[in-house]
Amino acid sequence: MFYQIGTQVEQIELNQIDENLITAGYVSAEELLKIAPQFGFSHTTVEACRVANKNFRSGVDVFDDYTFTELRIIDPFDFQAEEDCVSLLIKKNMIIVVDVTDRDGSTKNKFLSAIHKRHLKGVTLEKVLYTFIDLLTAGNSQYIENTGIQITELEEDVFKGNTEDDFNLDLLQLKRELLTMHNYYEQLLDITEAIEENENDIFESDDLRYISNMHNKIQRLKEDVDSLNSLVVHLQDAYSATLDLSLNHTMKRFTVITSIFFPLTLIVGWYGMNFDSMPEFHWRFGYLFVIALSILVVTVLAIIGKKKKWF
Numbered sequence: 001m002f003y004q005i006g007t008q009v010e011q012i013e014l015n016q017i018d019e020n021l022i023t024a025g026y027v028s029a030e031e032l033l034k035i036a037p038q039f040g041f042s043h044t045t046v047e048a049c050r051v052a053n054k055n056f057r058s059g060v061d062v063f064d065d066y067t068f069t070e071l072r073i074i075d076p077f078d079f080q081a082e083e084d085c086v087s088l089l090i091k092k093n094m095i096i097v098v099d100v101t102d103r104d105g106s107t108k109n110k111f112l113s114a115i116h117k118r119h120l121k122g123v124t125l126e127k128v129l130y131t132f133i134d135l136l137t138a139g140n141s142q143y144i145e146n147t148g149i150q151i152t153e154l155e156e157d158v159f160k161g162n163t164e165d166d167f168n169l170d171l172l173q174l175k176r177e178l179l180t181m182h183n184y185y186e187q188l189l190d191i192t193e194a195i196e197e198n199e200n201d202i203f204e205s206d207d208l209r210y211i212s213n214m215h216n217k218i219q220r221l222k223e224d225v226d227s228l229n230s231l232v233v234h235l236q237d238a239y240s241a242t243l244d245l246s247l248n249h250t251m252k253r254f255t256v257i258t259s260i261f262f263p264l265t266l267i268v269g270w271y272g273m274n275f276d277s278m279p280e281f282h283w284r285f286g287y288l289f290v291i292a293l294s295i296l297v298v299t300v301l302a303i304i305g306k307k308k309k310w311f
Contacts, residue, residue, distance in 0.1 A: 133214050
């Protein structure tokens with residue numbers, strides 16, 4: 001489907017396209033194959049739209065009369081969902097979005113919102129692109145804020161000792177999500193940079209400020225995500241240090257206990273020799289004497305340990 005943006009947004013056929021007006025199209029890979037010769041798209045470009053790209057940073061191809069790139073789209077509130085993938089074909093006064101894998105139609109809805117959201121008076125290709133990319137990152141600030149709060153709560157759990165056994169797995173999941181968002185923003189930055197360079201002169205220089213503003217916005221989002229990732233790394237180090245400290249405390253307790261009860265081993269060894277000449281051997285109170293001696297030694301060492309703050 002194609003839309004022409006003039007005094008109003010109107011759905012049109014291919015033969016109705018006015019090159020002096022902004023045209024926006026949303027097509028499937030099969031439809032692109034049929035219309036590619038009319039718009040001068042290369043065979044390589046068409047083939048690239050038939051399979052979803054597995055990498056975020058697929059690059060931007062700049063041709064004489066159009067710019068091509070692929071875009072993987074992330075829902076930061078549902079990382080388990082399958083990612084959408086679309087291709088962007090940008091010509092003079094025209095943008096075509098190719099549905100590679102838009103399973104739930106969410107990207108199509110954002111595209112339609114973008115072409116209807118701009119004020120019709122003074123609409124430009126750059127404004128449409130700005131709005132479309134802005135909608136693709138809608139809600140990302142909320143995700144970053146929520147993630148920051150989540151990291152703070154995890155940090156509080158570490159200091160209070162309320163962590164669960166799978167705490168490291170939670171941190172690993174957070175790092176994976178933040179890395180995905182980092183790559184997503186890098187992808188968008190590559191696209192906005194290529195548009196700003198305007199090598200094939202399909203954009204108006206005065207209106208490229210919209211793309212520059214979007215580039216700066218994405219850059220801030222990426223920096224926020226990188227900051228959160230650094231916090232997760234520091235939190236992981238703090239958790240490891242807490243585990244080490246807990247282990248040290250445990251080892252200290254065992255050492256103190258061993259130190260207190262070690263003299264009993266000496267007493268047992270001493271009186272276990274059973275020499276006939278030992279006075280206590282034939283003494284009727286010898287057994288009680290050894291018990292009392294053991295209790296006395298342990299008590300004295302425990303008192304000393306308490307004063308020395310061994311425990």
